[in-house]
Amino acid sequence: MCSGCMKTFYPCLLILLLSCQSSSQYYNHGDYYSAVIKSVNNLKQFPRHPKSREILQKAYPLALQTLETKSSNLMASNDTFKYRNTLLVYGQINTMYELIQSTPAALEIIKGPKNYYQEIGYLKERAADETYQAGIQSMMGGTRGDSRMAYQYFAETQAHVPDYKEVIEMMTKSEEEGTLRIVWEDKNSGWSWSSSKIISALESLPFVELQRMDDYVFSDDPRKKNVELEMRISDFRYDEGSPSVASSSYEIVDSVKVGEKIVKGKVVPVKEAIKGTYFTYTKKVESHGSVVVTILDRKTGATIFSRKFQGNGQWTGTWNECKGDRRVFTGASHDCASSEPNPDSSSLRQQAREQLNQDAIKTLASLLANY
Numbered sequence: 254m255c256s257g258c259m260k261t262f263y264p265c266l267l268i269l270l271l272s273c274q275s276s277s278q279y280y281n282h283g284d285y286y287s288a289v290i291k292s293v294n295n296l297k298q299f300p301r302h303p304k305s306r307e308i309l310q311k312a313y314p315l316a317l318q319t320l321e322t323k324s325s326n327l328m329a330s331n332d333t334f335k336y337r338n339t340l341l342v343y344g345q346i347n348t349m350y351e352l353i354q355s356t357p358a359a360l361e362i363i364k365g366p367k368n369y370y371q372e373i374g375y376l377k378e379r380a381a382d383e384t385y386q387a388g389i390q391s392m393m394g395g396t397r398g399d400s401r402m403a404y405q406y407f408a409e410t411q412a413h414v415p416d417y418k419e420v421i422e423m424m425t426k427s428e429e430e431g432t433l434r435i436v437w438e439d440k441n442s443g444w445s446w447s448s449s450k451i452i453s454a455l456e457s458l459p460f461v462e463l464q465r466m467d468d469y470v471f472s473d474d475p476r477k478k479n480v481e482l483e484m485r486i487s488d489f490r491y492d493e494g495s496p497s498v499a500s501s502s503y504e505i506v507d508s509v510k511v512g513e514k515i516v517k518g519k520v521v522p523v524k525e526a527i528k529g530t531y532f533t534y535t536k537k538v539e540s541h542g543s544v545v546v547t548i549l550d551r552k553t554g555a556t557i558f559s560r561k562f563q564g565n566g567q568w569t570g571t572w573n574e575c576k577g578d579r580r581v582f583t584g585a586s587h588d589c590a591s592s593e594p595n596p597d598s599s600s601l602r603q604q605a606r607e608q609l610n611q612d613a614i615k616t617l618a619s620l621l622a623n624y
Contacts, residue, residue: 276308285316286345293352293359300358310362313349317367320346333387336379337409343369343376381413385420392427397624400431401460431460433624434479436551438466439486446542446606448486454614461621480551482624488545488561493538493601502532505581529577531587538596540566542605546613548620558620562613566604570594 276291289312295305324342327335350368353359360366388406391399404427410420435455439448456463469480505528512523541563548558575582575589582589 276305276312280308280312285312285319286349288312289316289349290352293349293356296358297356306358306362309359313353313363313366316349317346334380334383336376337383337413340373340376340380340413343372347373377413381410381417381420384410384413385417385423388423388427392423392430397431397433397460400427403427404431404460428460432462433460433481433621434462434464435482435484435548435621436464436466436469436480437484437486441489446489446491446544446602446609448544450610451486451613451617455617455621458618458622482557483549483551485547485549486544487547488543490544491540491542491602491605493540493596493598496536496538496596498534498536500532500534502530504528504530505577507581509580527578527581529575529579529581531582532574532576534572534574534593536570536572536594536596538568538601540568540601540605542566542602542609544609544613546617560616562609562616564605564607564609564612566601566608568596568601570596 276288276295279285279288279291288308292305292309292312295302296309299305320342324339327339327342332338347368347370350366353363353366384406388403388410391403391406393399394402404424407420407424407427410417411424437448437452441447452463455461463484464480466483506526507528508524508526510522511525513520514523515521542565543561543563545559545561547556549555550557570593572591572593573588575587579589
């Protein structure tokens with residue numbers, strides 16, 4: 254084998270050995286399905302690798318037997334979702350079939366992989382009925398959480414069999430009843446902060462709908478008037494503290510040649526002692542921003558949440574100063590030309606904004622998602 258080939262062969266072999274160890278581990282732990290998937294994927298890249306071929310040959314019959322037994326047990330059980338769960342099992346069998354069919358090296362070993370495509374249609378119909386009935390039952394619970402759960406069941410029904418019974422209407426109804434509607438307003442004090450990131454993040458939550466106070470007041474849509482909470486964003490504050498400066502220094506002592514003289518018939522240099530002090534200054538500025546978010550119950554007027562969210566920023570700048578004989582700093586790694594920097598106010602505001610937004614989004618998203 255050529256030296257160039259050897260250079261590429263051994264790293265690839267190492268990667269493959271590590272992959273095969275993983276498929277072997279799956280097999281040894283009784284996860285025959287994952288062992289099949291891993292070994293076939295290995296064979297796509299290295300069709301003749303003996304370990305992958307061996308694992309596939311041993312694992313596939315056991316994976317098929319395990320999955321078929323699982324599906325038989327499900328079908329014979331009283332499991333509420335036995336058809337849906339059996340559909341998932343058959344999906345795994347079909348995944349193995351498709352992967353082996355698309356891998357010639359795997360087809361050499363498993364010549365007749367099995368599939369359950371013919372059974373899928375029947376199972377989808379039954380699974381659709383299971384999730385549809387589960388959605389109806391959830392709707393009867395009467396809470397917002399029940400309606401949200403019902404919506405998930407109806408969405409799954411739609412995925413199994415589009416337009417099954419009245420699933421579209423039930424999805425609309427459950428989403429309507431599961432949605433928390435909030436009206437909000439803010440008062441910007443002008444420190445270059447906006448509530449847009451917080452509002453955008455909350456609007457992306459499932460089953461949460463926000464609208465501005467102005468839109469709410471002037472809307473004629475009865476559905477939009479069905480608001481439960483009012484969120485007020487106010488009391489913006491921003492401050493940059495006074496700079497604090499710390500310094501350190503060290504003295505440098507050296508000597509320089511200033512002439513020559515003759516001593517005992519020899520020319521010797523005449524040196525002069527020089528010294529200087531090198532100063533390093535570090536300036537720090539901290540910023541602090543805050544905003545208060547209050548959430549009220551629209552029906553009772555009670556405050557259900559109120560908190561001041563805060564964000565901080567920090568800027569650090571350094572400069573140097575050389576005092577004494579300037580010759581002592583020549584040739585050394587000393588920067589005697591730096592000047593005192595000014596704080597980066599833009600960065601300080603941005604840091605405070607980002608930290609404040611992150612805290613507010615995390616807290617409010619958790620509160621509203623489970624309200």
